[in-house]
Amino acid sequence: MASPTQPGRPTPELLAALRQGKATLRHERHTLSLPEKVRAVIELQQACLPLLARQRGLRPWERVWDTDA
């Protein structure tokens, strides 16, 4: 798709707010409990493994963990 003729640009303040939002999210993730962190890892595995499988064969250990964490 062609770009809009003159796409609006984000202001420096908005870009700073987006960066700060990312830092806030990262900080919150750091303070999760261990079971919550493990759940986050499993969610990442669920999202990534189908894509990895399309690029190459999955290795035996590359599967979503079967855990109730």
Added chain:
Amino acid sequence: MTGFAIALATLNEMKAAGVLSDYAVGGAMALVFWTEPVPTYDLDVLVWLPTREGPIVSLSEVYDWLAARGWAAHAEHVLVAGIPVQFLPAHDALADEALTTAAMLDYSGVPVRVVRPEYLVALYLEPQARTAKRRERAAALGEGALFDHQRLQDIMLRFHLTW
């Protein structure tokens, strides 16, 4: 449908509804489409918003549209089906080109536009984006079988980027 697929389908809905003029998945989750996965907490989406006069000062229209569908904003992210999604308006001509040239791919039956690896590297090499972590990711992308080194050279030359 997994949470990630729902989040991608929501991007397509937003484009169809005119909330976004166009989008392409960027950042660490875009890497996953081209190379090995890397740890990340959120889904970065490069976007063009419908043309408005003047600079973009907030993403409230995007957040309001999603909130009306039950996805709430927090810390400049919107939690869509459990995936924190951050919308990044294209900030310069390189970002525009990354959007224009994005690849149409598929994730579990959901079509999705993804920034091509050469543009992911170029965006990582912009002065305001350079970090050790991103340089490492750029190197990993460059090792991918589908990576077009000539294309990256051309982009770096035109946008005055260096390693």
